[in-house]
Amino acid sequence: MQEILRLVEKPARYLGNEWNAVHKDHEGRVTIALAFPDVYEIGMSHLGLQILYHVANQRDDTVAERVYAPWTDMEEQMRQRNIPLFALESQRPVREFDLLGFTLQYEMSFSNIINMLDLAQIPLLAKDRGEDDPLVMAGGPCAYNPEPLADFLDFVVLGEAEQALSDVIEVYAEAKAQGLDRYNTLLALSRVPGVYVPSFYQVHYNGDGTIAGVEPIGDVPPVVYKRVLADLDPQFYPTEPVVPFLGTVHDRLMLEIFRGCTRGCRFCQAGMIYRPVRERNRQDLLALAQAALKASGHNEVSLMSLSTMDYSDLSNLLDEFLDRFSCDHIRLSLPSLRADSFSVEQAMKVQQSRRGGLTLAPEAGSQRLRNVINKQVTEDDLLRAVASAQAEGWQSVKLYFMIGLPTETNEDLEGIYELARKAAWAHRYLGVQGKPLNVTVSAAAFVPKAWTPFQWEPQDSMYLLEEKQRLLRNLFSRERRLKLNYHGAELSFLEAIFARGDRRLGAVLLAAHRRGCRFDGWSEHFSFAKWMQAFADAEVDPTFYANRHRRREEVFPWDHLSPGVDKEWLWQEREAAWRQDTTVDCRPTYCSVCGVCQQLPTQIQLAKE
Amino acid sequence: MKYWLRYSKSGLMRFVGHLDMLQTWERILRRAGIPLTFSQGFSPRPLLSLAAPLPVGMSSYAEYLELETREEVPALTKMVTPALPQGMEVLGAVRVPTDVKALMGLIRYADYKVEDLGPEQWTCLEQQLSSFLDKEVVLQEVKRKGGASTINIRPLVASARLEDGALQLRLATGSTANLRVEDFLNQFSLAHANLTISRRELYLEKEGQLFTPFEYITCSYSR
Numbered sequence: 001m002q003e004i005l006r007l008v009e010k011p012a013r014y015l016g017n018e019w020n021a022v023h024k025d026h027e028g029r030v031t032i033a034l035a036f037p038d039v040y041e042i043g044m045s046h047l048g049l050q051i052l053y054h055v056a057n058q059r060d061d062t063v064a065e066r067v068y069a070p071w072t073d074m075e076e077q078m079r080q081r082n083i084p085l086f087a088l089e090s091q092r093p094v095r096e097f098d099l100l101g102f103t104l105q106y107e108m109s110f111s112n113i114i115n116m117l118d119l120a121q122i123p124l125l126a127k128d129r130g131e132d133d134p135l136v137m138a139g140g141p142c143a144y145n146p147e148p149l150a151d152f153l154d155f156v157v158l159g160e161a162e163q164a165l166s167d168v169i170e171v172y173a174e175a176k177a178q179g180l181d182r183y184n185t186l187l188a189l190s191r192v193p194g195v196y197v198p199s200f201y202q203v204h205y206n207g208d209g210t211i212a213g214v215e216p217i218g219d220v221p222p223v224v225y226k227r228v229l230a231d232l233d234p235q236f237y238p239t240e241p242v243v244p245f246l247g248t249v250h251d252r253l254m255l256e257i258f259r260g261c262t263r264g265c266r267f268c269q270a271g272m273i274y275r276p277v278r279e280r281n282r283q284d285l286l287a288l289a290q291a292a293l294k295a296s297g298h299n300e301v302s303l304m305s306l307s308t309m310d311y312s313d314l315s316n317l318l319d320e321f322l323d324r325f326s327c328d329h330i331r332l333s334l335p336s337l338r339a340d341s342f343s344v345e346q347a348m349k350v351q352q353s354r355r356g357g358l359t360l361a362p363e364a365g366s367q368r369l370r371n372v373i374n375k376q377v378t379e380d381d382l383l384r385a386v387a388s389a390q391a392e393g394w395q396s397v398k399l400y401f402m403i404g405l406p407t408e409t410n411e412d413l414e415g416i417y418e419l420a421r422k423a424a425w426a427h428r429y430l431g432v433q434g435k436p437l438n439v440t441v442s443a444a445a446f447v448p449k450a451w452t453p454f455q456w457e458p459q460d461s462m463y464l465l466e467e468k469q470r471l472l473r474n475l476f477s478r479e480r481r482l483k484l485n486y487h488g489a490e491l492s493f494l495e496a497i498f499a500r501g502d503r504r505l506g507a508v509l510l511a512a513h514r515r516g517c518r519f520d521g522w523s524e525h526f527s528f529a530k531w532m533q534a535f536a537d538a539e540v541d542p543t544f545y546a547n548r549h550r551r552r553e554e555v556f557p558w559d560h561l562s563p564g565v566d567k568e569w570l571w572q573e574r575e576a577a578w579r580q581d582t583t584v585d586c587r588p589t590y591c592s593v594c595g596v597c598q599q600l601p602t603q604i605q606l607a608k609e
Numbered sequence: 610m611k612y613w614l615r616y617s618k619s620g621l622m623r624f625v626g627h628l629d630m631l632q633t634w635e636r637i638l639r640r641a642g643i644p645l646t647f648s649q650g651f652s653p654r655p656l657l658s659l660a661a662p663l664p665v666g667m668s669s670y671a672e673y674l675e676l677e678t679r680e681e682v683p684a685l686t687k688m689v690t691p692a693l694p695q696g697m698e699v700l701g702a703v704r705v706p707t708d709v710k711a712l713m714g715l716i717r718y719a720d721y722k723v724e725d726l727g728p729e730q731w732t733c734l735e736q737q738l739s740s741f742l743d744k745e746v747v748l749q750e751v752k753r754k755g756g757a758s759t760i761n762i763r764p765l766v767a768s769a770r771l772e773d774g775a776l777q778l779r780l781a782t783g784s785t786a787n788l789r790v791e792d793f794l795n796q797f798s799l800a801h802a803n804l805t806i807s808r809r810e811l812y813l814e815k816e817g818q819l820f821t822p823f824e825y826i827t828c829s830y831s832r
Contacts, residue, residue: 003802005624011666012626012629017621017622017694017695245625245633245694246625246626246629247629296636296640297636297638297639297640298639328639329653329655
């Protein structure tokens, strides 16, 4: 092994001896390999997997180890020497583990999952696996539509896994003790709330290719609901996080201050599937930060959430944080700002944010379209925020937009340019003279996702997206202070296919794997041509998934996998979008009855009301 | 308060790169609760530096960290040890008078031990080493940041001998003159993939004599 480490770039990706890494004897324990299907630096920046690592290793009867996608140079060495994919801590092959769990964060990592199974020398298809192979499980946001991966996964855990993983471990341990075979172990697991075993459901199709129905085979629940925590119990937070030796994407302590989001932006899957909002209280957060800083040696804390500025006790939290930790030069970072002056005030307290420039996400260029997507930011809010940021010394601002949103017209696109221009001169809005700011606009192509009000909407064709990009490019070329960034429409097209795909895409994934697709999120490895060949190999029409209008009553591949939000409520939101009606934040005082708190044992929890 | 800390880096820690070591050290010292001193300015950094870069993959039993603390830390070694990852060990620490220059700029030589030489490699070295040492000029192409350049490597080799089944080297190291072990071995066409190379000591120079960093402090300031 050490011989190979000399030959690869960044060998510190593969060591497994990081501080707080857990090394346990495998004998007599349930063994779990927790896999992130991307390179180490990205995988180690993911809090979710650190939480599960912590939860599993807290149990004496379990050993959890980590595995990331080996970079291509490592893969080459492994394949040359016939070294199977191994878990970092024990360096043992993952195929010797009881359970192999993948986190599904991003559709374009699906090809890496297949490649990792292949590297692990585990049969790719669940039906081909034998009694000695691990059970391959998955969870994470893309698990709300895992159907493109249905052929490859033995089971899926829906929703928050802090408790569900323990349930899985207990059922698995019992099954192992009883000597149950693979089928009966999966049957036992299917009784765990939140567990979905794809092979226990039969999908029937209509003549037009849409789904006629999903039929449970035997005694399994017709709809699997997500698992959700009643509150964010501090015991689930990893106060002894694994500390990497090399720079990762988020190389700092990640402190989750709340889960869920009250906002209800209609394009946002996270805003739907992580409902409801559950905030930690300030004292718990300070204590967790203190303990985790001491145990890790990190010098920076990131206050993580879907919308950190919405934390109801933010001002006090920041004050106390700075009070307690600034003498040790612990930096504080806020991952996202809301476009208002409160946010700028808070960011000013945290000082360093000025280095990177201010990032705001108006998402759409006109008030009309912002109403459609329920992004409740006004131009006035935005310009005031930018102006006060400029007064405080920020020199540049980044604005995030989406193109291809439902109902979008050229006027909305021109609105992006207009808003960027106004932002550059925001100080004039307040009647102050001065030089303009540099504004960078990032325009991502909209990808409709399962379990959002826009799940019925077609994605713009690649041709149309490229037209829109061209239109923006022409507008932005007029002014050198304004910089425009966008990604290729090809990647967004593929994302849209898999985000709302069904089981027939399994054949496409296999074909893509055979053609060498992997690390599709990395532009140097992404090959659209190979993917299109893979669709041709599997005789699947990609536009059926990405660009098709869906009828209201269409059965979706994910209808039987519920985050608790009602499909009918989503349709009502979709109708409201087309009427340009907004929906108020979910708060204890206002409820739009989305279904989550009505159907699941959970409710909104705020740190301070 | 300024300290020099000697430590080893072996096993899996060999694969942690030089630049990543500073971050690793900051985290170790924070976990150990060492009262670090920070630079002034907008983004304060702890005052830490490493004496000499070590190539990724090479073990060392003589790495030196220079650190500054806000107050005296008499039990430095004892405090740091429990915070060290496997593969690192603190081998000693000295308090350094504040007027001593930065260690990084004082390093002049390093000792290396090259082990696991095959019989053919051994014979080749036995035959060629003395003629190499007899010469005054040995031109050799070496890799530098900007590309390859040809330099006279002979004055950069203070000693090279075969002893105890290994090749023992003392090579110029540091900001004034530097020769990488790899470049030296290339002179003898030794494939170093199968060799075990480790750094054994670093030296500073004072009045024509070489001292280890700790000796340098003792002999300069003990009187």
